[in-house]
Every structure is written in C-alpha cells, then in structure tokens.
Amino acid sequence: MSSSDTLVATGNKAHSHGPGSPVPLQARSERPTSYDVADFAVPNGREEEWRFTPVKQLKALFDDAAGSETPKIDTSGPEGVVFETVAADSLKVGKPQDRSAAIAWNHAGEALAVRIPVEAELTEAVHVNVASLGARGFSHLIVDAGRHSKAIVIIDHTGAGELGSNVEIVVGDGAELRVVSIQQGDNESIHLGQHDALVGRDAKLHHVVVTLGGKIVRIATNVRYAGPGGDAELLGVYFAESGQHHENRLFVDHEAVQCKSNVIYKGALAGDHARSVWIGDVLIRAAAEGTSTFELNRNLVLTDGARADSVPNLEIETGEIEGAGHASATGRFDDEQLFYLQARGIPEDAARRLVVSGFFNDIIGKIGVPEVTEHLHEVIEEKLARTAELSASAKAVTGQ
Amino acid sequence: MATLEIRDLHVSVDTENGPKEILRGVDLTIAGGQTHAIMGPNGSGKSTLAYSIAGHPKYNVTSGTVTLDGEDVLDMKVDERARAGLFLAMQYPVEVPGVTVSNFLRTAKTAIDGEAPKLRTWVKDVNKALADLDMDPDFGQRNVNEGFSGGEKKRHEIVQLELLDPKIAILDETDSGLDIDALKIVSTGVNRFAEKGDKGVLLITHYTRILRYITPDFVHVFVDGRVAEEGGPELAEELEANGYERFLKAGAK
Numbered sequence: 112m113s114s115s116d117t118l119v120a121t122g123n124k125a126h127s128h129g130p131g132s133p134v135p136l137q138a139r140s141e142r143p144t145s146y147d148v149a150d151f152a153v154p155n156g157r158e159e160e161w162r163f164t165p166v167k168q169l170k171a172l173f174d175d176a177a178g179s180e181t182p183k184i185d186t187s188g189p190e191g192v193v194f195e196t197v198a199a200d201s202l203k204v205g206k207p208q209d210r211s212a213a214i215a216w217n218h219a220g221e222a223l224a225v226r227i228p229v230e231a232e233l234t235e236a237v238h239v240n241v242a243s244l245g246a247r248g249f250s251h252l253i254v255d256a257g258r259h260s261k262a263i264v265i266i267d268h269t270g271a272g273e274l275g276s277n278v279e280i281v282v283g284d285g286a287e288l289r290v291v292s293i294q295q296g297d298n299e300s301i302h303l304g305q306h307d308a309l310v311g312r313d314a315k316l317h318h319v320v321v322t323l324g325g326k327i328v329r330i331a332t333n334v335r336y337a338g339p340g341g342d343a344e345l346l347g348v349y350f351a352e353s354g355q356h357h358e359n360r361l362f363v364d365h366e367a368v369q370c371k372s373n374v375i376y377k378g379a380l381a382g383d384h385a386r387s388v389w390i391g392d393v394l395i396r397a398a399a400e401g402t403s404t405f406e407l408n409r410n411l412v413l414t415d416g417a418r419a420d421s422v423p424n425l426e427i428e429t430g431e432i433e434g435a436g437h438a439s440a441t442g443r444f445d446d447e448q449l450f451y452l453q454a455r456g457i458p459e460d461a462a463r464r465l466v467v468s469g470f471f472n473d474i475i476g477k478i479g480v481p482e483v484t485e486h487l488h489e490v491i492e493e494k495l496a497r498t499a500e501l502s503a504s505a506k507a508v509t510g511q
Numbered sequence: 512m513a514t515l516e517i518r519d520l521h522v523s524v525d526t527e528n529g530p531k532e533i534l535r536g537v538d539l540t541i542a543g544g545q546t547h548a549i550m551g552p553n554g555s556g557k558s559t560l561a562y563s564i565a566g567h568p569k570y571n572v573t574s575g576t577v578t579l580d581g582e583d584v585l586d587m588k589v590d591e592r593a594r595a596g597l598f599l600a601m602q603y604p605v606e607v608p609g610v611t612v613s614n615f616l617r618t619a620k621t622a623i624d625g626e627a628p629k630l631r632t633w634v635k636d637v638n639k640a641l642a643d644l645d646m647d648p649d650f651g652q653r654n655v656n657e658g659f660s661g662g663e664k665k666r667h668e669i670v671q672l673e674l675l676d677p678k679i680a681i682l683d684e685t686d687s688g689l690d691i692d693a694l695k696i697v698s699t700g701v702n703r704f705a706e707k708g709d710k711g712v713l714l715i716t717h718y719t720r721i722l723r724y725i726t727p728d729f730v731h732v733f734v735d736g737r738v739a740e741e742g743g744p745e746l747a748e749e750l751e752a753n754g755y756e757r758f759l760k761a762g763a764k
Binding site: 446451458465 | 565566567588599604606609622623671675
C-alpha cells in the first residue's frame with residue numbers, strides 16, 4: 112500500500128545542536144523586524160522564511176495598500192474584561208518580522224485591546240470573532256492580562272477573504288493566560304498572521320493555534336520573557352486537506368533566567384496536495400541560565416499525495432541550562448495498526464478514527480478549554496469521514 | 512459445533528522479484544473442543560497461515576478455501592472475520608498510541624457483540640481478565656501495547672482472547688520471548704478458554720516447551736508451506752528429542 116508519490120519530508124537533516132554546528136546560515140536573532148513595509152521586499156519564495164510557502168498566491172497580502180474591507184469583529188466575555196480601541200503602536204510588544212505582517216500592522220488602523228484587569232480571575236472565556244467578509248482586510252488585536260490575573264481568550268477566525276493579522280499578547284507578572292487562536296476560514300480563504308507574546312515574571316502562557324480550514328494559513332508565533340520564572344506552553348493542532356497549506360512558525364527567545372518553554376504541535380494531512388509546514392526555532396541566549404525547553408512536532412500523513420515539512424532548530428549560547436531538546440517525526444498512517452484493530456472486530460472506518468483520535472489525544476487533552484476540545488473532536492470526525500470517502504473512491508479507481 | 516476448514520490453501524506474497532508462493536496446499540480442520548499444534552522450522556510458513564486466515568492484506572490467497580461453519584472466510588474483511596468468531600493472537604502485537612487499553616477493549620467487545628457491554632459487569636470482567644493474566648488494573652489506562660514489555664504484550668493478547676471469546680483462536684508464537692512464569696500464566700489462560708467447550712485452538716509454535724502446559728489433541732509438522740506429517744502429542748515428543756532435521760531433509764529432496 113506504499114506509494115511513491117507521497118513525499119514525507121523532514122527538513123531537519125542538518126540542524127543545530129549548539130555552538131559549532133554548521134547551520135543555521137543566519138542566526139534566528141539576526142532576522143530583521145520592522146514596522147516599515149519598505150524594509151521587506153516582496154518575497155519571491157527563495158527567502159529562508161518563505162521557501163516553504165506558496166508566495167505566488169499571496170500577492171494581495173504583499174501589496175502595500177489599504178484593505179478593501181474591514182473584517183467584522185465581535186466580542187463577548189464575562190464581567191471584568193475590558194474591550195477598547197487603541198492606537199496600533201500603543202503597546203509594541205510585537206514587531207513585524209515579514210512583509211505581510213508589516214502591511215497588516217500599517218493598514219489595520221487601530222487595534223482592539225482585550226484587557227484583563229489586575230488580579231481579575233475570569234470565570235468564563237473571552238471570545239473575539241474575526242470574520243473576513245470575502246475581500247482583503249487586516250486586523251490587530253492586543254490581549255493584555257494584568258498582573259496575577261487569570262483568563263481564557265479565544266480568537267476565532269472565520270470567513271472567506273484574505274486576512275493579514277497581528278496579535279500582541281502580554282502576560283503580566285504572576286498571571287496565567289490561555290490564548291486559543293482558531294483558524295477555520297472557508298476553503299478559498301487566506302490568512303497570514305503573527306502573534307507576539309511577552310511572558311512576565313513567574314507568569315504562565317498557554318498559547319494554542321488550531322488550524323482547521325483555509326486554503327493558505329500561516330501563523331508565526333514569537334515568545335519572549337520579561338523576567339525570570341516565566342513559562343510558555345505552545346500547542347498547535349492542524350489538519351490539512353486537499354489543496355490546503357497549513358504553516359506554523361515558532362520562535363521562542365530565551366533571554367531571562369529560569370524560564371520554561373514547551374512546544375507541541377501535531378498535525379494530520381489527507382488528500383492531494385495537502386501540505387503542512389512546521390518551523391520551530393528556539394534560542395537560548397547566553398544570559399538565559401536555568402532554561403528548560405522542549406519542542407515536538409508530529410505529523411500523520413493519512414493518504415497519498417500529502418506532504419509535511421518539519422524543521423526544528425535549537426540555538427544554545429549557554430551550557431548552564433536545565434534541559435533542551437526537540438523531536439520531530441512524520442509518519443504515514445500505519446496499516447498494521449489498522450489491521451490489529453480490525454482483527455479485533457472493529458470496522459475499518461472506526462479503526463481509522465480510533466488511530467487518528469489516539470494521535471491527537473494527548474495534545475487535545477492539554478488544551479484545557481472544553482468548548483475548543485469538543486469542537487476539535489467534531490471537526491476531526493468530519494474530516495475523517497471525508498478522508499474515508501476519498502480512500503474508498505481511490506480504491507474503486509485502482510481496483511484494489 | 513464450530514469448525515474451521517482449510518482446504519488446499521495456496522498463498523503468495525509480493526516480492527521485488529514477483530510473487531513468491533509461501534503456502535503450497537494446506538489442508539487442516541479444526542473443530543470446537545480440539546487443540547491443534549502447528550510446529551515447524553523458521554520460514555516454513557506457519558505465521559503466513561495465521562495471518563492469511565485473519566486476512567492480512569500482505570498475503571494473497573491464490574487458490575483454496577477457508578470456511579468457518581460453512582461460511583466463506585476468504586470473502587470477509589478482516590473485521591468481519593473477527594466478528595464471525597476468529598481470533599488471532601499476534602506474535603508482534605501492534606502499539607496504538609493515544610488509545611487506552613480500556614477504550615480499545617470496550618470498542619472491540621462492542622463491535623464483536625453488536626452492542627455495548629453492560630458497564631457494571633464489563634468493568635468486573637476486564638479487571639478479572641487482567642488479574643488472571645497477572646496484569647495490574649492500571650493497564651486499562653495505558654495506551655495499547657505502548658511501552659509494554661514483550662511478556663506484557665503477549666499476556667494482553669490472552670486478556671483479549673478471554674474477553675472477546677471467539678469460536679476459534681489462532682495463537683501465533685504466543686510462547687516466544689516468554690520466561691517460564693509468563694509462559695505458565697499465558698498457558699493457563701489459553702486452557703481456561705479451551706475448557707469453555709466448543710472452542711477450537713490452533714497453536715503455532717517453534718518450540719515444544721509450551722506443549723508441556725497446553726496439551727494438543729493433534730500435532731501437525733509444517734514444512735515448506737504444507738503439512739508434512741500429522742499425529743498426536745507423541746509427535747511433539749519426537750520433535751523435542753530429534754528436532755526438525757528429518758523433515759528438512761525430506762523437504763529438500
């Protein structure tokens with residue numbers, strides 16, 4: 112049942128394990144960031160940060176011009192949370208790292224700030240829905256969790272257009288903030304987003320990127336620490352189907368001492384030209400003693416014709432750390448698992464669902480927001496039903 | 512009475528040099544209440560027979576028939592064969608990450624019976640089956656075969672055998688890699704299953720050791736893809752004393 116037209120690529124043949132390694136060609140910290148669009152040329156696809164992305168389809172979001180629509184933003188939340196409109200440059204925790212983010216920054220106009228007051232413990236999730244209406248638009252959100260506050264913020268991206276977005280996140284000292292960003296736009300939608308988070312002293316950030324729909328979705332997440340004792344758990348779940356490109360780029364910049372980061376991204380791919388890209392950069396600077404970091408990416412390729420790229424990269428500038436590691440693996444759906452379950456009486460469809468839900472089980476368990484995990488289970492079921500139809504018709508064609 | 516009938520079974524696998532025939536006309540009848548041992552040297556096709564009966568897609572049946580109580584097994588999908596009453600305890604049980612033993616067992620039992628087992632009795636049954644195989648109740652919360660030792664995987668296969676309660680059990684080298692204590696525990700489980708009555712057991716093994724704990728009614732010596740000789744338990748004793756040499760010479764001519 113193996114096939115030669117499925118490319119399972121792990122791009123980590125050469126990767127850095129510390130000083131003295133031949134790669135990367137350019138240290139992650141040296142990559143330029145700027146608020147000025149002119150500092151970024153229009154990508155041609157040969158640049159390190161664009162080489163996995165179908166740049167030809169992104170012309171609209173590389174055009175330094177005002178949007179043709181304003182995405183519709185709806186908010187709701189429990190008592191205590193404050194929504195307000197602020198100037199784009201009122202916080203500047205984020206700084207665009209590529210052309211599309213710089214364009215979004217400059218053309219989104221004002222930013223919507225979600226503020227969790229100092230010491231507030233919100234009992235329910237805050238919702239921000241960003242609906243792209245079918246044209247080209249930009250959004251800019253700020254999530255500002257005050258000192259010792261506790262909150263969950265769910266940002267749900269839907270709709271049909273081309274969206275460029277920036278999200279800035281501040282986790283105040285001792286606060287615990289959970290931010291879930293869901294991308295589930297229509298089949299033809301395109302979304303390029305950048306998230307920048309600053310984690311305060313002894314603060315904890317849970318950041319979750321869930322990508323379930325959209326033709327091209329590329330989310331870059333950057334995390335820095337404002338003081339010692341910060342902890343960032345960065346989770347991602349994606350499921351790319353035929354013709355979809357789901358890309359996640361992470362950069363965790365450890366400069367403060369005694370901080371932790373734990374990155375887990377898991378994705379499934381099904382169908383022709385289903386594509387996923389995961390880039391995980393972690394930098395432990397010389398000053399960042401006592402750092403503990405681990406990053407993991409797993410991809411499950413369910414059908415022929417899909418491709419997953421996975422590139423973990425660790426740069427370590429001090430030996431005085433607690434621990435640092437990474438793991439990346441991309442595998443085809445294991446027919447032996449299917450046989451084993453079927454040999455116990457479980458029909459093929461149910462067996463397939465069991466294996467895939469097993470694959471996602473641990474990460475979904477970590478998300479910790481019941482409405483999100485339920486939704487994820489439902490969407491994964493729908494996608495698997497489509498995948499089953501796909502394999503059934505493929506078998507019918509080849510006469511297997 | 513449950514009867515598995517194998518008639519003139521020919522099976523091949525695809526290799527780089529084209530199809531290679533592994534089973535060359537196997538005839539075997541296993542009736543309820545009987546325990547059959549298939550013994551043979553490495554590469555004689557014993558495991559191929561087991562996996563072909565279970566329906567592994569790697570093996571192509573080129574001719575012959577397999578029926579269970581008259582029903583055509585070869586026409587059934589893998590899961591249909593299991594629901595019809597066949598069970599294969601595998602030599603290398605597969606790990607299924609993220610799926611707990613308890614979820615797996617309940618899903619399988621529901622599929623086999625066509626309805627979900629009653630919760631109260633089921634939990635009791637699972638705990639008893641685990642305890643009988645000397646497995647901690649915590650195994651229910653572990654992922655299927657993940658991080659299990661070789662012996663734990665084999666005992667987990669017998670737990671499934673007892674809970675799923677098939678008509679015919681095929682045990683593919685269940686004894687390999689077991690220390691003597693685990694071998695006794697596993698054998699006791701198989702005997703417990705066989706003593707339920709009207710259960711057929713096909714025990715595939717390379718060694719005679721397990722036959723000290725499970726007494727076969729019939730012993731078949733498998734050489735070069737077919738049954739070379741049949742007899743009672745005394746045939747196993749002869750193999751214990753003399754090995755497979757005389758059959759290998761006969762097969763080579």
